[in-house]
Amino acid sequence: MLVTYKKRLFDPINARKVHQHIIPRLGGVAFAPIQCLLFIVALVVVIKIANMDTQVESWALLPHFMLLLCGLGMLFMVGLVDDLIGVSYRWKFVMQILVASFFPVSGLWINDLYGLGLVISLPAWIGMPLTVFLVVLIINAINLIDGLDGLCSGVVAMGCLVLGVLFMYYGAWWHALFAFITVGVLIPFFYFNVFGATGRRRRIFMGDTGSMTLGYSMAFLAISFAMNNAYIKPFSDGAIVVAFSALIIPVMDVARVMFLRWRTGKPVFKPDRNHLHHKFLRMGMSHRIAMVSILGLVLFFSVFNMLMVELISNNIVILCDGGVWLGMHWVFEKIEQRNIKKQVVNIQETSSVKMYRSEGKRTGNVLLPFNDNLY
Numbered sequence: 001m002l003v004t005y006k007k008r009l010f011d012p013i014n015a016r017k018v019h020q021h022i023i024p025r026l027g028g029v030a031f032a033p034i035q036c037l038l039f040i041v042a043l044v045v046v047i048k049i050a051n052m053d054t055q056v057e058s059w060a061l062l063p064h065f066m067l068l069l070c071g072l073g074m075l076f077m078v079g080l081v082d083d084l085i086g087v088s089y090r091w092k093f094v095m096q097i098l099v100a101s102f103f104p105v106s107g108l109w110i111n112d113l114y115g116l117g118l119v120i121s122l123p124a125w126i127g128m129p130l131t132v133f134l135v136v137l138i139i140n141a142i143n144l145i146d147g148l149d150g151l152c153s154g155v156v157a158m159g160c161l162v163l164g165v166l167f168m169y170y171g172a173w174w175h176a177l178f179a180f181i182t183v184g185v186l187i188p189f190f191y192f193n194v195f196g197a198t199g200r201r202r203r204i205f206m207g208d209t210g211s212m213t214l215g216y217s218m219a220f221l222a223i224s225f226a227m228n229n230a231y232i233k234p235f236s237d238g239a240i241v242v243a244f245s246a247l248i249i250p251v252m253d254v255a256r257v258m259f260l261r262w263r264t265g266k267p268v269f270k271p272d273r274n275h276l277h278h279k280f281l282r283m284g285m286s287h288r289i290a291m292v293s294i295l296g297l298v299l300f301f302s303v304f305n306m307l308m309v310e311l312i313s314n315n316i317v318i319l320c321d322g323g324v325w326l327g328m329h330w331v332f333e334k335i336e337q338r339n340i341k342k343q344v345v346n347i348q349e350t351s352s353v354k355m356y357r358s359e360g361k362r363t364g365n366v367l368l369p370f371n372d373n374l375y
Helices: 002-007 027-049 058-084 089-100 102-106 124-144 151-170 173-198 207-226 239-243 245-263 276-282 287-308 314-363
Strands: none
Touching: 027 058, 027 173, 027 207, 058 089, 058 102, 058 173, 058 207, 089 102, 089 124, 089 207, 102 124, 102 207, 124 151, 124 207, 124 245, 151 173, 151 207, 151 245, 151 287, 173 207, 207 239, 207 245, 239 245, 239 287, 239 314, 245 287, 245 314, 276 287, 276 314, 287 314
């Protein structure tokens, strides 16, 4: 925040932005360096100093984490340049594909669909490109959901907390450690991002530096949990459904927005105000209530899927998720349209009152006292 105010590095204010005041946007600069440094230091302390046996085959997992840290570093640099002077979405897209390819290169990729669509194991020529596509999708989904105070950091923190607990349950201590470090990094940022407005010059945004590295971290944890790899964790039937449960809201939302842009002939990557949090604001919710509501939906899908995969098949769970998502959007659309009509009526009534009073003053007619409330 000190550097931002000294160098006047603020988030731009335009018609698409929710905020109307200058706010620093370099909060994400702290994420990736702290994640990398704390993870390495924690491993050294646990393995070398405390001599704890984490029961992890380090030779099998070390390539995953080494390329994860490399990818975080590369996204960190691109995001920092983008927050300072701006980077074309095409170059960001190229970098995202490059760092996403690090996962298959390190041996981390979706190799099992656990019966989804009656498909079990996946060959490498399908699983590896699918993994790259999912990583890029998750990075952009997390980036695009960063539209309300506390929303992006809250979704990622909740997802990392859920996956961290599950990794710990299955004995995947390295992955649990990285997940909990990410949660810890986000706690102070969430405070300044959500409650910083109450203090003078205490509010801050994460920028693309933060959102892209957080999306990459979430993609790593989700794909690690979904992969059928005994060196990471034991086999579980609902792994792929549970792995992406916390990402259902941001991923489905970005898919819906992209489809709407394509259907209306607009550029797919051009920003607009059609995201879920924009819809909640148009429904009449405050920023804080909208943020809490979306986090509640993320928690609902996470808990619902964890419980349901133990009772029914993965395909039925996915159908239930899709049905719930469509049903919620139908309800949200009705509430939004009703609230917009109400606002239009209020504007028209206010305009009529002003015209009525101005006409009375212009003509000099004696008008009866006007009761705004009754009107």
